[in-house]
Amino acid sequence: MSTADLVSVTLALLLYAVSMLGAVIVTGRIVRRRRDRRDARLAAEARPHLLELTGGDADIDEPLRRLAALDRRRWKAVQPSATSLLGKVSGHAHAALVRLFEERGIARDALRDLTRRGAVRRAAAAHVLGLMHHAEAVPALVRLLSDRNPEVRAVAARALGQVGAPEAAGPLLECLSGGGRVPFDLVAQSLIRIGPAARPALDRALSHSDPAVRAIAAEVLGLIGSVGSVAALVRVLSVDPSVDVRTRAARSLGRLGTPACLAALTDATGLAHPQAVRAEAAGALGDIGAAGAVPALRALLPDYHYRVAHNAAMSLTRLGPPAEAALREVADGTLGVRAAGHAREALAVLALAEGRLPRPAPAT
């Protein structure tokens, strides 16, 4: 065979391959489009029953019966909407959807899927069980916190927060130990969703050997408003070996805002504490909103560390007329040039917030 023949045959084969590939792609698209249209039609048929089930005032038995009796194809078409709504509604609408999912055997299937080989199946099952607030799934979901797949671990952590089981708080905290098997924010969100029931585990975690666990405990106790943990957080603020943990304890004490918090945060602005802790404490004193913090914050305005003085000045903008009076006095120079600069900045912030910043003089 000559070279020209060889080139011709190669080109013909290439053309054939490209044509076949094109035909496969076009056919695939047509099939997918038809399937999508069919699914949309099937979903549209079942959608009124779904809306009646979740938004109706009347008895839910009829829409529940109709949805529970849907054949597999129709249910597959409407299930994405049902699952999506499950995570977005509460009260009777959520209870009605959970009943539907139970009647269709979805909880049972999901519990079985938690141990499947495929990570997507395990994650999807954990997701649905979390949305259903399925309490019986908690032990299995806790086991998934050690799953080999990071996505599955993350979905399991979120699902445990959605279920809101107090017994999950300890295992969730342990996830952060030794490098963190689940992202910090995800664990924090789940602990917040569990709420005050997580407090015993969070209190214990303040003494954990891993600073990441102590840090999240300190942060979440403030976010869930655990006033009963103030004494423990005050201790953490003054003695914890990790600056990050102490900083988070300061932030939480600012959120909790009891008189004991005010005293501890005022003490934490002292020079004996690391700069980051002092700065956070100065900011947290503004969160408390107590006029009793004004003298301590005023005294911080000449501080050599910019963040400490700046946070103190910004906190003073939040403490009312006595704080504004203190800022005006310091702006006149009574505590030096550096303090006056911070005070003037804070006064400008106040003026901006109240819409009374003087207009600049027109250029001449």
Next chain:
Amino acid sequence: MATILIAEDDADIRDLVVFKLEQSGHTVIPVGDGRSALRMAHEQDPDIVLLDVMMPGMSGIDVCRELRRDAQTAELPIILLTARAQESDVENGLTAGADDYIVKPFSPRVLAERVQSVLTRTRA
């Protein structure tokens, strides 16, 4: 009964809210984004507006601010729909002029009651 404008990009939630409010006897105008909400607020003159905070392009808070700036819509009652994780946005929303907010996940019955409550309050 009132004319209610709902701006929500999630079709499932939008359909549910429309269903619930129509069941309560209201006329509902559904839109899927902030710009359409602004346009319909001017064209349809609704009695109340429900805005999802997180929408593509223009957020519910931006729409709220724009409605308050315009003399034609400045007095419109506005309710924000916000996800639990965005509760910090509530403060921004109320500052922007919203009358109330509803946190997702929400109960459709509670939503209908809150809408009625804001309508009653603002009509008084």
